[in-house]
Amino acid sequence: xxxxxxxxxxxxxxxxxxxxxxxxxxxxxxxxxxxxxxxxxxxxxxxxxxxxxxxxxxxxxxxxxxxxxxxxxxxxxxxxxxxxxxxxxxxxxxxx
Numbered sequence: 215x216x217x218x219x220x221x222x223x224x225x226x227x228x229x230x231x232x233x234x235x236x237x238x239x240x241x242x243x244x245x246x247x248x249x250x251x252x253x254x255x256x257x258x259x260x261x262x263x264x265x266x267x268x269x270x271x272x273x274x275x276x277x278x279x280x281x282x283x284x285x286x287x288x289x290x291x292x293x294x295x296x297x298x299x300x301x302x303x304x305x306x307x308x309x310x
Contacts, residue, residue, distance in 0.1 A: 228266040241269070242276050252284040252306050256293065277301045 228234065233241075249258040259280070263273040273279060277299035284306040285291070295303075 225267060229268060234266075234268055238272055241272055242279065245269075245273060245276075246279060249279065252282075253286050255283060256287050256290040282306070 236244075245259070245262050248262065249255045251258070259273055263270040274297060277297060278301065279297075280294045281298035281301040282304040283291070283294040
């Protein structure tokens, strides 16, 4: 019970931060810019999704963050396929 209350308090604290008052589309654009480097994109998106539950929901539920990816981390390909939804895929085979 105590652990659940601690989680609730942390969520409430995170939700009250000014950054979380930004509209979700603005956060999505910020996340897209933060994960712009094809070589680190998957790792950056995963890191962003672990900040708080609000950010996780945005990162996981925005196919546009996942439909462009490189084959730098082949083990993450399925994750991109799953999360990109019905959007067209843009696969970078070799970085210019």
